Amino acid sequence: MMEREEKVLDIVLESLISRCQEIKKSLISFLYRLENDYQKLDWPAFLDNFALISGQINNMMKILKNEKTPPLRNRILLPLLLAPDRDEDLATLTEGRVVAFNHEMVPDYLRTKLEPEIEAIEAKLSAKAMQINPETGSKHITSVNKIANHILELIKNIKEDWESESSQRTSIPVTSSIQDTNTILAAIYLGKGLKPVPTMVPKPGPAPGVAMGPQGPNQTGPRPPGMGKAPSAIKTNIKSASQNNPYNR
Template identity: 45%
Template sequence: MQRDGKQLEASLDNLIPKVQDIKNSIGTFLMKLENEYTTMTWPSVLDNFALLSGQLNSLGRLLKSERMPALRNYVFLPLELNPERDVELEKQTEGRVLAFNHEVVPDYLRTKPEPEVEEKVQQLFTKAGTVAQDNTQVLNPDRSFVPQNKRQLNALTKITSNILDIINSAREDWENETSKKSNPSPTANMSDTNVLIAATCFGKGLKQLRRPDINTQQQITVAQQQAMQQKSQHGNALKAPSTIKTNIKSASSNHPYQRP
């Protein structure tokens, strides 16, 4: 028991600095996001994520090492609950926990999720267990998903092809719009503009209309009048005088019922 206690203390001494480093890195990253979001670049964000990832991997290797005892086998129990303010506890928790009372113990010493969360997780596990075998997937050594059967492989290939078609179509539309914006279509023709300017200012290319002569108009008017007179005379000549006289005499008729 004494040996296990010393091993646990040594493991905790190695574990606490790594957890503290992760805490400091997260706090620094959050401060940058809150105060330097206008000048922060994406490579800087990736560097912070890479730092956190390396620290978490180091912590995971420490927890899996042979010298680290199985912490899940140890139970953490509160020995004393005090509703009064504890200065030492406040200092150790950096002001997050002011008193170790009945209100904070269930949250800080919880080893299982809350009942509502645990119920939702159980529903997800139950739903995952009801999935058909044809739709299940396995992982390759390189952590990539592999379909279990040929039908699922064909469906996955079809989905991938559709996504590629959509991406290519969007790329072509984007390139066309970019080319149109960089090379706008001309809205004027300089040659036509020059022709219009020359025609407006100098009368170039315009045909001059010939005005009819006054004598010509008088001759045309006299000719029209003569033609009309000849036409009227010709029409009177075609009419022949009537030489047949018609005498209509009243015929006497004897009416059968004539009065005497």
């Protein structure tokens, strides 16, 4: 019977140690983020870390409250050896927090009650709480619950508004087309899909400033310097015809 209880106790202790290590890792990670990544840490991430740690603590408490778990309060932990010298194995096991298990460290690590100063403060607060009238206490409780419910209602309304805005943002119709955009860019930069502009071919005809005569083009514009008047064949023919006319006599 004793051997069975010892085995169950060993299993429970191993499970508790593993749960404590998980809680420790979560706390270290959360503290590191608070010290180094506090600018990027938003409120939902903050709540997620708290929820993770709270869930791990609840799992550990379930092990302690399990019916198969032997009552640990019936166990007594006593130091087998006290030494003022440094113990390397103890320092490694406690990650440097406890380097020697001496008369100064034992009362702090093996105590089952709070420190006297903390006990005095707790007793004072308990006595002050007992002096409050039950009716006054119930009024305070009602007022605190009312404030808490009001805050929860505000948070709920803000959450609903935010979710409705998010749903509206996702339902906005698409007013652009990637295919049309690529077509426009290809037309602008590469000229793809554009029709060529027809070039106007001039019709053959006289050059500006030149008139067509019976014997070829005559220049009607200003003559270049150094060129005389060209003899007129028409005038010469008319003059010779007038000399041979018999009616001139």
